[in-house]
Amino acid sequence: MSDHVSSGEMKRFCARTLESSQWLAVAGHLATCAACLQLFREIFRKSRNYAPPVINLTPEHWLKNEHLEYEDLVALADGNLDEIEREMVSLHLKACGRCQEDVASFLEHRRQIEPELKVRYSPAGRRAFAGRFLARWSWSTVNWRPVYSLPLLAAACGAILVLALFWKERTGKRHVQGLPSPSLTAISPTPLTQVSVTPPVEQRVGDTLVDPDKPSRLNRVNARETHSADQRPHIASAKKAFKAANRPTGQIALLRDGGKEVRISKTGVITGLGDLPPEARHSISETVMAGEITIPSVADELAGGNAGLRGTAGNGSPFTLLAPARTVIAEAQPTFKWEGLDGATNYQVIIADASGLEVANSGALPPDARSWAAIVPLKRGEIYSWVVVAMVNGKAITSPSTSASEMKFKVLEERKWQELDRLKRAASSHLALGIFYAKAGMLAAAEREFQILADGNPHSPLALKLLRSVQPQR
């Protein structure tokens, strides 16, 4: 472009209404022509009535149109967002109701679909039937992966083999019954008198020749089978007595737990709790044998401190924060609850990490709000503190106040959360859950479980001891 740009053309350039190639030509010319560049400046500023530009550098403003896409939802649900991404998502969600609904809907879908992932389908439809059949039964939730199913299959085959052998033995014994008892005719010595000796009666069980005098397993079985009907009840009670006499005397606990009878021996062997995960069994036997629960030090960490979230309110907390309160929680998206403050026109919940950095903010909530659920999952294993800011007569009142200790909580670590999930699926045991909760620092939940256990075992010193071990800590 060799000619200078006219005013009319420059106006269309500034308004971006020139055809593409023409616009580029003008732009290229501006880069090399000081006069036309000056014309551009004048016309551009004039088009804005010489008003100075307004620039918004708030992150919220820049993120308001960054709606969550499918990949973002998956990363959020999987907990795969890094710190920057979580911050961005949190800021966007503060201002975007539609994305808030999208997140809630997607997380709910994740919860609902979990059991469906175990139902199998195939193109032929054969396994589909099996899947529908299995889905009707509670044991369909058993993990049928080879590492679990092969041992089960081997155990089933072994059981069938034992039963077959037992049945074969029983069938053979019926042939033995009814034969005359073996006897020997006494020999009386007479001089040169002919003596006759009755030979022992040959006994056979199947193809096996049995010597009645020889102590053999078969003989003993045979002998039992020859008892009369009158003798059997006595024998049964004798057997029971024999078993009772030989019961190991090293049992340290017997509890009714979740509708089952649970026994724990002195050697730590637990019976009656079904398929508990190994870590749970170990934890229970360790706790019961030690006679006490080791409460983790996290309780001290959550007792409170000062991380700089609070404002400049007066002494004491002006209104109470209810939950989560100085405990470990299982859910990564907790619901925060608080009591109201008279005259408050809105509330705002602010969550900070251990370094005092804000990680989530509810934004302005209506005056009747008393709870708020975190939209973005918090990072597991981390300690957080939270405050609620109430606006009263234009003044911000923060609870807890600066003079009160912080309201902290910890989100259960990923590994322990998975352990808890396995525990809940495996058995409905208040003992197992109570011990888990106590060791994880979830003392209120532990107390709940141990209370149920103690109510079901009113005479059990162990149940009472476990309950008391979590109560004084709170």
Place this chain on the structure above:
Amino acid sequence: MDPTLVALLETDDPAEREDLSRQLIVEQASPSVRQVLRYRLRFYINKGGTNPTNPDAEDLYQDIITKLVKTLNAAHARKENVGIKDFRQYATRIAINACNDYLRLKYPLRTRLKDKIQDTLARHPDFDIWKSEQDETICGFVAWRGKTTAGSFYERVKRLEEQPELIKQEILAGIESQEITPARIIASVFEWVRCPVELESLINAIAVFLGVEEQQFKSLDDDTGLLSRVVTEDAPEYDKILEERAALHKLWTEVRQLPAKQRKTFIFSFANSKGEDLLSLLFAAGVITPSQLAAELDLSLDYLMVIWKELPMRNVDIAALLKVERQQVNKWRHQAIKHLEKRFLGAQ
């Protein structure tokens, strides 16, 4: 690579360039784009590129063509093919993405359903989701991965696409309502069709079955109102009016100190409340000249002018330009904003 595209990259004659661009757009891109719009959204566009009865269809078509023209201009300015081997296929991909964006914006409930179906397909061990050679998203049983729609079953696929209510009538007939779970619906469709299907076809069918009806779309202006209220109450400190040249100069000084990728991302995505881009503001205030800026950003002057024309750019376009993921661009920009917010307030 397409010989017409090669010729376009090599020519310096503006008239020849315009002619070659027109060839690529009219002869290769436009038919593919119109086909995609017709197939995916039932939008009919005539050969003139218009649809007098459906302004949405016309707007969408024009947006796609405009994007393709920008790509050709960028390719010419950089003298490289910007990763395009087959322009027709590239146009199809751009059109498909544009349709998805349109559906997402216009039909949020359908988008929500799509996200859930995609997640189910990705997570269930017996289902799979993959891309065809034509860059379409296909789904089916995991054993079908990589296979195309079999000719003998093509009719079933067509029937499903044209009569999505078939799910209710045939596919799930006789099944107890409590057994109708999302995974069950998906498996039943696959068993009935007996071949991989396009994800969009599956979603259309399931949306009809579930009766997904779009509610009145809540305008984002409502959300913006809330945001501006919050911003007004909470952030008067950094929403200051800038004295034009001095303040912009200060801002530019801080922007220059950003790491290179953050700087480019911020500059390319910047837009003030009037939609004005940063380059226009800087040039108009005399803070910097185009040549100086080109040198600063290590770009040719011609290419800088091409970029200037596209500003402000969406993050997804910046990602394509910088050859990174959209999420990375989001993070760079966020880091830049946070840094500038702190630094700019400190400099004031």
